[in-house]
Amino acid sequence: MRPIAAACLGTATLATLLACTPVAAATDTGSAPAMDKARTITVVAEVQELTRFPVTPVVPGSPKQGDTVVVRSDLFDSRHVKVGESHGTCTTTRGGADEAEQCVVTYTLPGGQLTVQGMYFDYLDQGPFDNAITGGTGDYKKARGWVHSDTIATTPKVVRRFTIHLV
Numbered sequence: 001m002r003p004i005a006a007a008c009l010g011t012a013t014l015a016t017l018l019a020c021t022p023v024a025a026a027t028d029t030g031s032a033p034a035m036d037k038a039r040t041i042t043v044v045a046e047v048q049e050l051t052r053f054p055v056t057p058v059v060p061g062s063p064k065q066g067d068t069v070v071v072r073s074d075l076f077d078s079r080h081v082k083v084g085e086s087h088g089t090c091t092t093t094r095g096g097a098d099e100a101e102q103c104v105v106t107y108t109l110p111g112g113q114l115t116v117q118g119m120y121f122d123y124l125d126q127g128p129f130d131n132a133i134t135g136g137t138g139d140y141k142k143a144r145g146w147v148h149s150d151t152i153a154t155t156p157k158v159v160r161r162f163t164i165h166l167v
Helices: 011-019
Strands: 039-051 069-075 082-094 100-109 112-120 129-136 145-153 158-165
Touching: 039 082, 069 100
Parallel strands: none
Antiparallel strands: 039 069, 039 158, 069 082, 082 100, 100 112, 112 129, 129 145, 145 158
């Protein structure tokens, strides 16, 4: 299998993967550092590397079941200071125009890592989505909650805002 460069994917696929990149560690709106108290963290993610490994030869705009995507994004706070990275993989579970992907992503942040998992639908419209926080390390070792994502730009790069709800 030969990797396909991100430049060949178009904004729909790029948005799909970025959408599967929930994050953490920028604007913390909670005041308590303990993980036993609810808090919200907001960051912005920009894709830096993205590769799709197709199961069959690529037809533009036609992902197939079993395609895998590997993605890395830089995470920024509200002042556009880099605060971490996200690293993830997504597997296409339903191909075609109404593609669905199941994604697992790890966020490296100051103080530890967060893991997130879930489905992403509606990639053509780059709509919002929610994914579950499944665990973490360090400051996030008891992390639970969800991440909400919104697209805030599609050119020159796809940029998403992630709001992390720790409960």
